[in-house]
Amino acid sequence: MRILEVLQARLAIALAQFPLDVQSYASQIRPTNNAKFGDYQANCAMPLKAVLNEPPHQIAERIVAALQVRDLCEPPEIAGPGFINLRLRDDWICEATIAMLNDDRLGVPDPPNSRTILIDFSSPNVAKPMHVGHIRSTVIGDALANVFRFLGHRVITDNHLGDWGTQFGMIIYGYKHFVDESAFSQSPVQELVRLYRLVNSLVDYHAAIAALPDAQETADQAAVAAEQAERAARDAEVAQPERRKRKQAAQTAKRKSLAARETLEGLQQKIAQIDIDPAMQTLAASHSKIAGDVLRETAKLHEGDRENLGLWQKFLPHCSDEINRIYDRLNVRFDHTLGESFYQPMLGDVVQRLVDEGLATESEGAICVFLEGFDAPLIVRKKDGAFLYATTDLATLLYRNEHFRPDEILYVVDSRQSDHFDKLFALAPQVGLGHLRLVHVQFGTVLGPDGKPLKTRSGNNANLETLLDDAVTAAMEAVCEPERSAKLQPPLTDAERQQIANVIGHGAIKYADLSHHRTSDYRFSLKKMVALEGNTVAYLEYAYARIQGIFRAGETTEAEIAANATRLEINHDAERELAISLLRFSEALQQMAEDYAPNALVDYLYDTARRYMVFNDNCPILKAPDSATKDSRLALAAVTAKVLRAGLRILGIEVVPRM
């Protein structure tokens, strides 16, 4: 049952006596964060004052007189100017909580209208090493798939691999010119990564050399401008507000100058990386047109050139192995993996259809769709005949609609692609897909300690696999140190410690990612992520293991408790607080699903674990004063274990029985 929904429905009935849009006022009821104001509080009487022209207290009285909540609440109280405070009845709480014990859906009702939701997530560009940016899409997408499934919807997951882009031009070029055959046959993935990096650095090198003069000039000018602005701001003769204005201008100019310097230094670094090594320098000199050549290799692949297509087919399985290893480690699966290449045969028809229907027109040789409200058109075919990312996405959309018949499609993709999706979504109704709900579930960037996009020690974009290894090592140090492990009875074995480190290490990366609102950038700090204190996965796992420890000490199991429990009793505030939190599980899932925001569930689980700890500290379980209290507390702990386990599983995280 969703308490909030029930209360809103009851409030709506009570509000029906007034001539107004009942729903918007009925939704003005919230869980409180202070028991003093009840467990839920409705504050619609205040805004109604203006509508009904009555004192809010009087309105609140009329609402309360009509409000039928006796079955689950104490008599409502009116506080302050007209707040309606609702306190759940203890006997109702006890009954509802104990019912969760033998309910695998943990009080979550079946959806009134089950939808088919297709989730496009992870979708890395293969043929280059997967980096930390991909973790966000993978982890958020997986959690969303899990929550919608748990809520009773039909979910289809599809990994839209970037398996047809320029990165293949890079490794094809690399293979043709630089391959070490024996290295390739021994460890193809490693060799492909090496080739990718090599070609990429040569392309970057020449691009940096070409960009250097302009960057130098920009940096010089910005430095001069900053100096002038600084001098102007220091002029003591000038009075306010001009002085303040100048100060601000100086700050802006300084920022610009720093940014220009940084760009310049970035270029210089790329050049130095090659120049420092005579062999690389020679290589760079003999491949001076590499950027154009790489594009030509890609174009040849797309045109169906036999040799390049053969190489692509040779590389692809190795690229898949590489990403599948990561998915195995993260325990993420997909129903479908239909990459960009799958849609290539359909692209010509898609463009033709747009032209036939008068949606696309030629502009400077390219085929474009001009959409209302957008400055730039959506280009679906370039002048040279090449199709684009948008063309593939449109073909994908049409295919998905036909084959999977979804009601809704979620694209879990970096917020930097929002313009692309805005245009795609604007076009959809014009090609007969107006019935689809299309959502760009966007997310921000993972930052390093310096506040810039995260890099690894080697300076590359943080490689995902080393990152996972580091997390497991950090977890081992933080939660499995020998002293701690020895305290457990029996002491943890090495295998158990490794298992715990794996769960906490991988879990920490997922949990930290999901604990931030997805649209915000966040700073990556392994140390904080694996810590036992704070809003971390280790804290939750510890709470869970503690519960299991109590069951072991009491020589009982969750199943046994569930089979025997008959009633719950509330003797202490901590029991009540914990039980109410458990009853809100369903609400937390609902909130996560509504906003596509896993952090809603993370916050909920953390809060629940904290309440469990307070309960644990205040209410002896095995040493309870009598057996009825003991049974009741065991039951409460068992429901907590169930909720923590189910919640973590939705986040894609396993639990450990001991730590």
Ligand code: ARG
């Ligand atoms: N491969 C793309 C990238 O890594 C993401 C694809 C997202 N999905 C889509 N249908 N466009 O940038």
